[in-house]
Each structure stands twice: as structure tokens, then as C-alpha cells.
Amino acid sequence: MKTLIVYAHPEPRSLNGSLKDLAVATLEKAGHEVRVSDLYAMRWKAVVDAGDFGPSASSPLRVAADSGRAFDTGTLTPDVRAEQEKLLWAEMIIFQFPLWWYTMPAILKGWVDRVFTYHFAYGVGEHSDVKYGERFGEGTLAGRRALLSVTVGGPESHYAERGINGPIDDLLFPIHHGILYYPGIEVLPPFVLYGADRTTGEDFPDIAKAWEQRLLTLESTEPIAFRRQNSGDYEIPSLHLREGLEPAGRSGFRLHVRT
Amino acid sequence: MKTLIVYAHPEPRSLNGSLKDLAVATLEKAGHEVRVSDLYAMRWKAVVDAGDFGPSASSPLRVAADSGRAFDTGTLTPDVRAEQEKLLWAEMIIFQFPLWWYTMPAILKGWVDRVFTYHFAYGVGEHSDVKYGERFGEGTLAGRRALLSVTVGGPESHYAERGINGPIDDLLFPIHHGILYYPGIEVLPPFVLYGADRTTGEDFPDIAKAWEQRLLTLESTEPIAFRRQNSGDYEIPSLHLREGLEPAGRSGFRLHVRT
Numbered sequence: 001m002k003t004l005i006v007y008a009h010p011e012p013r014s015l016n017g018s019l020k021d022l023a024v025a026t027l028e029k030a031g032h033e034v035r036v037s038d039l040y041a042m043r044w045k046a047v048v049d050a051g052d053f054g055p056s057a058s059s060p061l062r063v064a065a066d067s068g069r070a071f072d073t074g075t076l077t078p079d080v081r082a083e084q085e086k087l088l089w090a091e092m093i094i095f096q097f098p099l100w101w102y103t104m105p106a107i108l109k110g111w112v113d114r115v116f117t118y119h120f121a122y123g124v125g126e127h128s129d130v131k132y133g134e135r136f137g138e139g140t141l142a143g144r145r146a147l148l149s150v151t152v153g154g155p156e157s158h159y160a161e162r163g164i165n166g167p168i169d170d171l172l173f174p175i176h177h178g179i180l181y182y183p184g185i186e187v188l189p190p191f192v193l194y195g196a197d198r199t200t201g202e203d204f205p206d207i208a209k210a211w212e213q214r215l216l217t218l219e220s221t222e223p224i225a226f227r228r229q230n231s232g233d234y235e236i237p238s239l240h241l242r243e244g245l246e247p248a249g250r251s252g253f254r255l256h257v258r259t
Numbered sequence: 260m261k262t263l264i265v266y267a268h269p270e271p272r273s274l275n276g277s278l279k280d281l282a283v284a285t286l287e288k289a290g291h292e293v294r295v296s297d298l299y300a301m302r303w304k305a306v307v308d309a310g311d312f313g314p315s316a317s318s319p320l321r322v323a324a325d326s327g328r329a330f331d332t333g334t335l336t337p338d339v340r341a342e343q344e345k346l347l348w349a350e351m352i353i354f355q356f357p358l359w360w361y362t363m364p365a366i367l368k369g370w371v372d373r374v375f376t377y378h379f380a381y382g383v384g385e386h387s388d389v390k391y392g393e394r395f396g397e398g399t400l401a402g403r404r405a406l407l408s409v410t411v412g413g414p415e416s417h418y419a420e421r422g423i424n425g426p427i428d429d430l431l432f433p434i435h436h437g438i439l440y441y442p443g444i445e446v447l448p449p450f451v452l453y454g455a456d457r458t459t460g461e462d463f464p465d466i467a468k469a470w471e472q473r474l475l476t477l478e479s480t481e482p483i484a485f486r487r488q489n490s491g492d493y494e495i496p497s498l499h500l501r502e503g504l505e506p507a508g509r510s511g512f513r514l515h516v517r518t
Contacts, residue, residue: 010308013319046305046365049269060272063357064412064456098322102437103362106305106372110365136423153323157497164395164488164498166512171433173425178361197323229423238416239423252511253425 001032001219004090008039008097008108015151015196015207020096022208023149026215035086039107045079046110052077068118076117083115092218093146093185098196099153102171112179121183132236135182137228142184145223148172149211151196159194168192173253177226186223225258260291260478263349267298267356267367274410274455274466279355281467282408285474294345298366304338305369311336327377335376342374351477352405352444357455358412361430371438380442391495394441396487401443404482407431408470410455418453427451432512436485445482484517 005023009016020036027034037044050057054077056070070076076084087093097108104112116122121141125134134142150172152159159168168190176187191214193199193207214221227233233245247259264282268275279295286293296303309316313336315329329335335343346352356363363371375381380400384393393399409431411418418427427449435446450473452458452466473480486492492504506518 010306010322011320040306040308046369047269047299047303048359048364048366049299061270063269100307101368101371101375102433103368105307106365106369109360109362109368110305112360113365116360155496157499160497160499161510162499162514164493164500164515165437166432166515170429170511171437174361174430174433178424178430234423237414238419240416240419240421241423249508249510251420251508252429252513254511255421256423256425 001027001091002089003027003032003034003092003094004086005034005036005094005096006039006108006111007036008095008105008111010040012041014098015193015199016096016098018204019149019151019193019207019211022211023094023096023215026212030216035089037083037086037111039111042079044107044111045114046107048110048113052080052114064118064123068123071117071119080114080117083111084117084120087115087141087144091144093144094149095146096149098151099171102165104175116179116183124183127237129236131230132234132239134184135229136177137181137184137226138230139182139184144185145188145218146180146185147188147214147218148175148190148192150190151193153197154194156194159192170253176224177253177256181226187226188218188221188223227256227258260286260350261348262286262291262293262351262353263345264293264295264353264355265298265367265370266295267354267364267370269299271300273357274452274458275355275357277463278408278410278452278466278470281470282353282355282474285471289475294348296342296345296370298370301338303366303370304373305366307369307372311339311373323377323382327382330376330378339373339376342370343376343379346374346400346403349403352403353408354405355408357410358430361424363434375438375442383442386496388495390489391493391498393443394488395436396440396443396485397489398441398443403444404447404477405439405444406447406473406477407434407449407451409449410452412456413453415453418451429512435483436512436515440485446485447477447480447482486515486517 007020024034050061053066053070054075056066056075058066097104124139157163158165161167180187241255246255266279283293309320312325312329313334315325315334317325356367383398416422417424420426439446500514505514
């Protein structure tokens with residue numbers, strides 16, 4: 001299983017750094033090929049600007065169109081092209097990051113903003129009466145799987161169904177569904193460590209055991225059952241879920257998971 | 260009304276740039292003081308690292324604790340201190356940005372990650388049997404109001420209640436509630452422009468009219484009725500919403516809005 005780990009934490013000796021190191025060691029020991037994008041170590045440029053699109057940058061700048069032209073002509077910057085190549089190489093993608101303000105750190109969002117260009121991650125496929133492009137289950141990255149491994153400062157109860165922060169599955173939905181499933185990646189249930197601000201070295205053996213167990217069962221884990229866009233579940237072009245498909249009482253993001 | 264506009268788009272001649280310019284002109288004409296943080300023009304550093312905390316950076320780096328110590332001792336970097344001062348000065352904060360991958364661009368997330376430090380935006384207030392710190396309705400930025408002005412590439416139907424992307428209110432909840440309401444800011448309903456990738460100069464007069472109308476009625480607009488954390492609605496310390504407070508059939512993020 002060719003695995004890409006995209007890792008975003010400024011401190012190698014952090015809990016996130018340890019989880020990344022453990023993932024590399026565990027997967028390699030099990031015979032898998034592993035590559036790591038250590039965004040802080042790479043000094044990843046987090047901000048989309050005209051410099052990303054070389055001669056394809058128009059004036060005024062148009063981020064979507066220009067990124068698509070740069071992708072088509074192979075003139076994206078080498079750092080972005082390298083990440084796109086890693087994604088095409090990978091069969092499994094693990095994202096290791098701390099939840100900062102209920103979503104990913106800026107450096108990782110900047111990896112998404114710059115690497116997920118038009119014609120690579122969106123603006124793919126034809127539109128017709130039965131198809132609205134290749135997205136949400138289809139697309140350039142179909143056939144791959146991903147997993148978020150996330151550390152969270154607060155306790156689990158705050159992220160429970162009635163918890164004040166909102167349920168963790170809903171907080172992660174825009175990443176799971178909007179970023180990963182959009183270009184075709186199947187998404188496994190996340191590995192979430194709560195109370196990360198209070199963990200100590202003494203807690204690590206139990207954490208490591210749980211993480212190893214997840215890592216060694218990735219291939220047999222069922223992905224989240226998001227609905228495919230072009231499966232007939234949605235009206236085209238409104239992309240409203242057809243009436244009658246939702247389980248009783250389910251609304252919002254949860255409509256888009258099959259039962 | 261002292262207004263801070265935090266603006267995140269790489270192209271001054273974009274729709275976002277025009278909306279920012281119109282906001283400045285409209286508010287100043289109406290007699291309000293306006294300051295703008297133009298993150299791209301400022302070449303805002305988007306990435307949290309040890310350099311943010313000066314002599315308060317520990318080894319190994321601990322982002323929360325170190326940022327709190329740097330805040331307490333006045334040794335945060337000048338760019339971050341300037342933004343904190345603008346937030347304390349402001350009565351109204353407008354965020355102008357394009358929705359990229361269902362959330363804010365990395366440069367704006369990096370503004371949040373770096374400016375919303377420990378002891379400034381979180382880690383504020385005491386914990387007791389009836390109070391779990393000052394958050395969600397209380398905190399350093401209480402008494403201020405905010406508004407997201409967001410451009411969205413896709414059509415409105417895709418962001419409707421049954422739309423494939425999820426409802427826009429749920430997509431923005433982690434920003435509205437998790438980032439803004441958390442340190443005490445009241446949040447007004449957002450100004451969302453759909454189909455932004457397809458708008459032309461001909462559409463702008465209607466867009467401008469709608470935006471001016473929102474800008475000139477900010478003071479009389481009711482904020483989203485998020486529940487206050489320490490109001491008695493939540494059990495402490497689990498921060499579960501107490502049983503019986505939810506309207507029938509409401510779940511997830513929507514539990515945290517009063518009816």
C-alpha cells in the first residue's frame with residue numbers, strides 16, 4: 001500500500017510529530033512504501049498568488065482559470081507539481097495535524113488551496129443531464145483512500161452529539177466530503193485524540209497502541225458511505241438530494257451519508 | 260461605528276476587491292471610521308511557528324502555552340500585536356473572502372491561527388461549577404459584532420438545505436461559532452454571493468445595491484442567536500446541551516442556536 005503522509009506541525013517533538021513517526025515506522029515494518037510531506041520542514045508556501053501560475057497568470061489574476069491553464073500546460077511551480085505527483089502515486093493518504101480553531105492549520109489549508117488546482121481536483125469531467133462533472137466519488141483521485149489523524153485540545157464530551165463545539169463528524173465534514181471526497185478519494189473514519197493538551201509521556205503507550213491498530217487495519221476499514229453525486233441520488237443540475245432518500249429526522253450534512 | 264475589514268484576496272480588481280472597496284466607501288460616507296487589514300497587500304505571514312513567540316518560545320515548542328506567555332509579556336511579533344489592537348479598537352469586524360474548499364483561504368486562517376492567541380482569544384476566565392472559562396458569548400472580544408461577506412463559486416441550490424455541499428449555515432458554523440463567537444463576538448447573518456465565478460460587470464450594480472443595503476443596516480441587524488456557554492443551557496464541565504432544550508428534530512450544529 002503506497003502511503004503518503006501529509007504532516008502539519010511546527011514541532012517535531014510534539015504529539016503530532018510522534019504520531020507521524022510512528023505511522024512511518026509501523027507502515028514500513030508492515031511492508032508498505034511510505035512518503036512524507038512534512039509541510040513545516042519543507043517550508044511549504046501557504047498562500048495562493050500569481051507566482052503559482054507562472055506564465056499562465058493573467059492580469060487581473062483569476063485563480064481558478066489560471067491554475068487550470070498552468071496545470072494543463074505543466075507550468076505549475078515544482079513544489080505543487082511534486083505534491084500532485086505524490087497524490088497520483090499514493091493509494092492511501094494520511095493527514096496528521098492538530099485541530100486549530102475547529103479546522104486544519106493554515107499551512108495545511110494552503111497545501112489544499114495550492115495543490116488542488118482546477119482541472120486536477122475540480123473542473124474535471126463533462127456536464128450533461130445525468131452527470132455534473134466528475135466530483136463527489138469520481139474524479140482525478142478516485143481509487144484512493146484517506147484518513148485524518150487529528151489531535152484535539154478539548155475533551156471528547158465537548159465534541160459529542162450534544163457537545164458545545166458540535167459533533168466531530170460534522171466539524172470534519174467540510175474536509176472529509178468537501179476536500180477529499182470531492183476529487184474522488186474515499187474517506188475512512190478519522191483517528192481523533194482528545195485532550196491532547198493534557199497528555200503526557202505516560203499516556204503515549206496507550207495512544208501508540210490505538211494508532212498502530214488503526215494503521216494496520218486501514219485496508220480492511222470501511223470508508224464513510226458518502227453518496228456519489230452522479231449515482232441518481234441527486235437532481236441535476238440543482239444537486240438537491242431527491243425527496244424520500246433521507247432517514248427520518250436526519251438533516252444537514254448527514255443527508256449525504258447513505259444508511 | 261468603528262469598523263475593521265479583514266480582507267483576503269490576491270487580486271485587487273476581483274469581485275472580492277470591489278466588495279471591500281465598496282464597503283470602505285459606503286461606511287465612510289455614512290460617517291463610520293474604517294480600518295482595513297488587506298492580508299495579501301500586507302504580505303501576511305500565514306504560518307504559526309517559533310518566530311511568533313520571540314523569547315517566549317520554548318523548546319520543544321508548545322503553541323498554546325508559548326503564545327499565552329508571549330501575549331502576557333507583550334512579546335508577540337508587531338504584526339500580531341497590531342491586529343489584536345485593531346480587534347480591541349473595532350466595534351464591527353467584516354471579513355471579506357472567497358470560499359475556497361468550503362472554508363476561508365489559508366492566508367485568513369493563518370490570521371486567525373496567529374492573532375487569536377492563548378490568553379487573548381482562548382484560555383480566558385476562571386473555571387468553576389457554573390462557569391467553564393469565558394467563551395461562547397463571553398471573552399476578550401465581547402461587545403463586538405462580526406459579519407462574513409463571502410463569495411462562492413457554485414450556485415445557491417448546491418448550498419441549500421438538501422444541497423450536495425451541505426447548507427451554507429452549517430459550512431460557516433465552525434467560523435461563526437467556533438472562531439468568532441468563541442472569544443465573545445456576536446455574529447450577524449452572512450452576506451453570501453453565489454455563482455461568483457460567473458458574475459460579470461453587468462451583474463455588479465445589483466450586487467453593489469444589495470451589499471450597500473446590508474452595510475447600512477448593520478447596526479439594526481439581529482445577530483445569530485447562539486446559546487451562551489455559561490447561561491445554564493449547558494452542563495458543566497461536559498458542556499452537553501441540557502436535555503429538553505432542543506426544538507423537535509433539530510440536531511448537530513443547530514442545537515446551539517436558540518429558537
